[in-house]
Amino acid sequence: MDKTIKGLKPLSDDLKIDGSNYRILIVHTRWNSTVVDPLVKGAKETLINEYNVKEENVCIYGIPGAYELPYTAHHLIEAAKRADKPFNAVICIGVLIKGSTAHFEYICEAVTQGIMRVNIDTDTPVIFGVLTCLNEEQALLRAGIGENSHNHAIDWAGTAIEMAKVRSIKEF
C-alpha cells in the first residue's frame, strides 16, 4: 500500500489513556472471516497490550453479517446497562467486499447509518470497524495481511479507548 499522510497516529506516551477500568465489546461478523478474524485479534491484543484493558473486560460476540452489526451492538449495549455492567465503548468489525450487484452499496449505507445511530441512541461510542472494499486484496491489506499492509483494527482499538474517555465526561 502506498505510504501516504493518511492514518491515525497513536497518542504520545504522556497522553496515553489507561483502559484498565474499561469494559469493551467487540461485535464481529462471520462473513469474510479470513479477514475479520485477524482484525478481531488485532483489536483485542491492542486493547490489552497497549491500553491495559483487562482480558475479562474484552467481550466478543459473533454474528452472521455486517447488516446485523447495528442491531446486535444496540441490543448488547442495553443488556449490559440492565446488568449494571455498561460497556465504555464498542467496536463493530465487519468486511464488505463488492460483488456484481448493488447489494454492496445498500449494505454499506445501511450499516454506516445504523452504527452512527447506535452511537447517538445509546450514548455509547460504537467504533466503525467495517471495511468496505472493492476487492479482496484491499481487504487483506487492511487486515494486516501481506507486504506493506496495516491492521486497521489497531487504530479502531485506540479510537475506542479515546472515545470511552469522552463518554466518561459527565460535566464540561
Ligand SMILES: Nc1c(NC[C@H](O)[C@H](O)[C@H](O)CO)[nH]c(=O)[nH]c1=O
Ligand atoms: N456480502 C456481504 C454480506 N452480506 C450479508 C449481510 O450482511 C446480511 O448478513 C444478510 O443480508 C442477512 O441480513 N455481509 C458481510 O458482512 N460482508 C459481505 O461482503
Ligand SMILES: CC(=O)[C@@H](O)COP(=O)(O)O
Ligand atoms: C457486499 C455484498 O453484499 C456482496 O458481496 C454480494 O455479492 P453480489 O453483489 O455478487 O451478490
